[in-house]
Amino acid sequence: QVQLQESGPRLVRASETLSLTCTVSGGSMTSDRWSWVRQPPGMGLEWIGYVFHNGYTNSNPSLKSRITMSVDTSKRQFSLKMSSVTAADTAVYYCARDSGMNRLDDWGQGTLVTVSS
């Protein structure tokens, strides 16, 4: 069973960069897609994108210009950076494992990131 845990600042100032890291335990990082999903308070789910073990990324066009995803398999971590944040980026951010079939098999517990003005 793969376990994931998000970490990073819970409060980010508007116009600055949100940075999150997900630490993976169990399983192999070389066969799956390492994904990010977010959920604004009281709202639905939005797929952000994924990073593959070789650094290949695929992201939501609505966010693509502002996000950078990376992976460090030696540390068993992958990361998300989102620039120029606004209040609309306030959300619970989840990291997740995509088994390669475009579904999210395992999820981290999520971390609420609040953008302050």
Add this chain to the structure above:
Amino acid sequence: DVQMTQSPSSVSASVGDRVTITCRASQDIDTWLAWYQQRPGRAPRLLIYAASSLQSGVPSRFRGRGSGTDFTLTITSLQPEDFATYYCQQANRFPLTFGGGTKLEMK
């Protein structure tokens, strides 16, 4: 983007009831559909993939059906732990997109 529309947005039921949730895609996604359960304050949990395949460890009272644009999730004999919000997600093309959710509440 493929738009996913769930109905109803909320439903009330009792323990032991049978409930069906519907998800409609804006274009043909074959059977590239997943269902998730989200309990309050928790991460989503994968229940069903490929429209009708049960994820390991998920009780058999959860059943998914459909193909093309119309899909259903049926929960037979509701248990107390099933009261949660359910989301469908299309897995056919990027960006992956989710339905707006169906909140299953206790009557």
